[in-house]
Amino acid sequence: MTNILLTPIEYLKGVGPSRGELFRKELGIHKYADLINLYPNRYIDRTRYYKINELQNTTAEVQIIGKIVHIKTVEFGKNKKRLVATFIDDTGQMELVWFQGQKWIKESLKVNEVVVIFGKCTSFNGAFNMAHPEIEQFAEHQQSLRSAMQPVYPSTEKMTNRGITNRTVNKLMQQLFIETQALFTETLPDYLIDELKLISKKEALFNIHFPKSTDALAKAEFRLKFEELFYIQIQLILKNLIQKHKIKGHPFTKVGELFNEFYQNHLPFNLTGAQKRVIKEIRTDMGSNAQMNRLLQGDVGSGKTIVAFMSILLALDNGFQTCLMAPTEILANQHYIGLSELAEKLNLNIKILTGSTKIAARRVIHEELENGSLQIIIGTHALLEDKVKFKNLGLAVIDEQHRFGVEQRSKLWRKNVIPPHILVMTATPIPRTLAMSLYGDLDISVIDELPPGRKPIQTVHRYDSNRLKVWKFLRDEIAKGRQIYIVYPLIQESENMDYKDLMDGYESISRDFPLPTYSISILHGKMKPADKDAEMKRFSEGKTNIMVATTVIEVGVNVPNASVMIIESAERFGLSQLHQLRGRVGRGAEQSYCILMTSHKMSTDSKIRMETMVATNDGFEIAEVDLKLRGPGDLMGKQQSGVLNLQIADIVRDKDILGLARNHAQRVLANDKSLAKPENEIIKSIYIQLTKKKNIWNYIS
Ligand code: ADP
Ligand code: MG
Numbered sequence: 001m002t003n004i005l006l007t008p009i010e011y012l013k014g015v016g017p018s019r020g021e022l023f024r025k026e027l028g029i030h031k032y033a034d035l036i037n038l039y040p041n042r043y044i045d046r047t048r049y050y051k052i053n054e055l056q057n058t059t060a061e062v063q064i065i066g067k068i069v070h071i072k073t074v075e076f077g078k079n080k081k082r083l084v085a086t087f088i089d090d091t092g093q094m095e096l097v098w099f100q101g102q103k104w105i106k107e108s109l110k111v112n113e114v115v116v117i118f119g120k121c122t123s124f125n126g127a128f129n130m131a132h133p134e135i136e137q138f139a140e141h142q143q144s145l146r147s148a149m150q151p152v153y154p155s156t157e158k159m160t161n162r163g164i165t166n167r168t169v170n171k172l173m174q175q176l177f178i179e180t181q182a183l184f185t186e187t188l189p190d191y192l193i194d195e196l197k198l199i200s201k202k203e204a205l206f207n208i209h210f211p212k213s214t215d216a217l218a219k220a221e222f223r224l225k226f227e228e229l230f231y232i233q234i235q236l237i238l239k240n241l242i243q244k245h246k247i248k249g250h251p252f253t254k255v256g257e258l259f260n261e262f263y264q265n266h267l268p269f270n271l272t273g274a275q276k277r278v279i280k281e282i283r284t285d286m287g288s289n290a291q292m293n294r295l296l297q298g299d300v301g302s303g304k305t306i307v308a309f310m311s312i313l314l315a316l317d318n319g320f321q322t323c324l325m326a327p328t329e330i331l332a333n334q335h336y337i338g339l340s341e342l343a344e345k346l347n348l349n350i351k352i353l354t355g356s357t358k359i360a361a362r363r364v365i366h367e368e369l370e371n372g373s374l375q376i377i378i379g380t381h382a383l384l385e386d387k388v389k390f391k392n393l394g395l396a397v398i399d400e401q402h403r404f405g406v407e408q409r410s411k412l413w414r415k416n417v418i419p420p421h422i423l424v425m426t427a428t429p430i431p432r433t434l435a436m437s438l439y440g441d442l443d444i445s446v447i448d449e450l451p452p453g454r455k456p457i458q459t460v461h462r463y464d465s466n467r468l469k470v471w472k473f474l475r476d477e478i479a480k481g482r483q484i485y486i487v488y489p490l491i492q493e494s495e496n497m498d499y500k501d502l503m504d505g506y507e508s509i510s511r512d513f514p515l516p517t518y519s520i521s522i523l524h525g526k527m528k529p530a531d532k533d534a535e536m537k538r539f540s541e542g543k544t545n546i547m548v549a550t551t552v553i554e555v556g557v558n559v560p561n562a563s564v565m566i567i568e569s570a571e572r573f574g575l576s577q578l579h580q581l582r583g584r585v586g587r588g589a590e591q592s593y594c595i596l597m598t599s600h601k602m603s604t605d606s607k608i609r610m611e612t613m614v615a616t617n618d619g620f621e622i623a624e625v626d627l628k629l630r631g632p633g634d635l636m637g638k639q640q641s642g643v644l645n646l647q648i649a650d651i652v653r654d655k656d657i658l659g660l661a662r663n664h665a666q667r668v669l670a671n672d673k674s675l676a677k678p679e680n681e682i683i684k685s686i687y688i689q690l691t692k693k694k695n696i697w698n699y700i701s
Pocket of ligand 1: 272298301
């Protein structure tokens with residue numbers, strides 16, 4: 001990079017201090033280099049002019065030559081004003097409207113002067129109007145560069161109100177190219193440019209801002225997207241390498257007595273191929289000198305628990321303690337019950353710690369953890385409290401990762417001088433593309449095979465108006481000895497209303513399925529933990545036929561005899577939640593069903609969600625649709641979306657380029673992991689620029 005690119009943006013001719021301030025605040029543009037990296041959102045045709053009588057009610061932007069003949073301020077509502085100008089050409093008239101920045105604009109408007117206006121038109125009462133148009137004097141317009149692919153730049157309301165239009169940014173960009181003489185240095189090594197037939201950085205930047213042809217634009221986009229994704233991958237892969245080298249783990253060298261004893265004599269079923277493969281991956285990881293950071297993905301019911309248990313045995317065999325953390329008390333309990341059964345066979349000391357553990361029991365647990373005699377502790381986030389100290393924690397398993405997040409993960413870490421190996425299990429499959437861009441620094445294992453003998457769950461979508469038929473079906477299933485879940489949405493903002501829905505539902509279900517023929521359980525977040533457990537127990541022991549619940553049962557609950565899942569107001573649930581809920585059934589040998597109940601009123605997205613659920617049981621397929629519907633930021637939550645702050649690439653649309661970038665980044669680092677070879681010097685310097693990390697190389701070389 002040449003120095004001129006580091007010049008503060010206000011020095012660019014046409015910017016100045018006050019616009020400079022806006023650029024910094026609104027778009028984060030501080031230097032010349034930042035402005036060059038402000039890529040257009042899209043391109044429009046500025047060689048075509050419309051007449052007022054040709055206008056149509058579309059969202060496309062149009063430009064029209066004409067003049068303003070009248071300006072007035074119109075009051076509307078209480079204390080609200082808008083500025084309205086009448087604009088004419090030789091075919092008709094229309095209105096230009098401003099809601100903001102009126103004073104400034106009113107002063108700048110001139111009547112009876114030929115201008116070119118540009119913006120989106122909408123029709124109202126048969127007349128067209130354009131809100132906040134861009135206006136340019138005709139003479140000036142004729143002198144300016146006009147293109148059939150004129151870039152449209154990202155902007156903000158504040159910038160528009162202060163008169164920084166797209167036109168302004170266009171001109172500034174031209175100025176920038178003039179001042180810098182396009183002295184943009186290359187940012188990828190020659191061998192990659194040759195191999196992938198990329199255009200140069202300089203050419204790419206020119207064509208992204210001033211495309212010479214659609215072909216040149218496509219090449220520029222490809223080059224810049226590849227580069228962006230490539231450097232993200234370089235960063236992620238290096239982070240992983242550094243972790244492996246810098247952060248020493250406990251090497252579990254032994255596959256010992258407990259593991260072998262369990263494997264040979266107590267395994268309750270044959271492991272699936274996928275389970276075996278994943279256990280092997282975990283064993284290799286934990287056997288090395290580095291700390292394991294592994295994400296285990298597997299659809300609901302794919303059998304992650306046994307994998308966790310066998311990993312725990314590997315740790316115990318090497319003399320370490322282990323913990324398993326679950327997001328809810330119900331789930332922690334279930335794990336405790338399930339794992340106790342297995343642990344008993346091996347005479348292991350296993351205990352549970354949650355918010356409702358009594359003080360006396362707590363004291364024992366704290367003591368046993370510190371003196372090392374407690375081998376397995378199951379719990380909720382109560383495990384993270386400062387009072388909980390381990391003698392030698394070797395492995396931490398975290399179930400259902402989407403409930404915790406990165407913060408908690410590192411809190412577990414800090415409990416030891418040498419951090420424990422970490423195994424994060426999630427039943428929310430992350431689409432490959434997203435996993436690559438977000439978790440490229442974690443190692444990922446996938447269980448992509450269900451235990452044998454499972455019948456796929458049949459899913460149907462029914463409208464509320466068909467409820468009678470659905471109820472008849474439920475009676476038939478109950479008569480066959482099956483049990484049923486009926487789930488109501490619980491969305492936090494409207495918690496009280498949702499609670500009312502649940503209680504109303506419960507009442508009407510109690511009427512339709514009366515005692516003594518039927519008995520019903522209820523479970524929701526406002527109940528005391530003890531009551532929740534009691535209800536859950538009644539249901540899992542088969543004492544009640546129907547479980548009416550909110551989404552508290554979403555995670556992990558396991559009642560194999562429950563074969564029908566009814567989801568009420570299914571249109572209000574997201575896809576991954578629907579899939580999670582459905583996973584509560586289909587755990588036994590019987591044919592299971594999921595019935596999605598909705599009203600007739602549904603948004604397009606809701607319809608797609610229902611259709612997707614009916615069409616597939618595959619969690620990864622569902623996750624891909626979810627990603628398309630909601631976008632990556634939403635899918636991963638705000639906390640993690642920062643990673644996805646991409647300038648030009650889009651991980652949904654550009655997933656092929658992402659794959660390509662990842663492959664090349666992997667190959668580059670496989671051949672030269674500390675980027676020491678001369679041909680990789682460029683990559684190294686860009687990496688340092690991006691991360692400000694200069695001294696990592698001794699860790700990995
Ligand atoms: P999840 O991945 O959702 O946590 P679980 O570990 O709870 O799944 O397993 C779901 C059910 O499948 C449990 O009842 C478990 O005992 C059973 N299971 C797991 N693996 C196998 C297998 N290889 N063969 C048969 N049943 C299995
Ligand atoms: Mg589970």
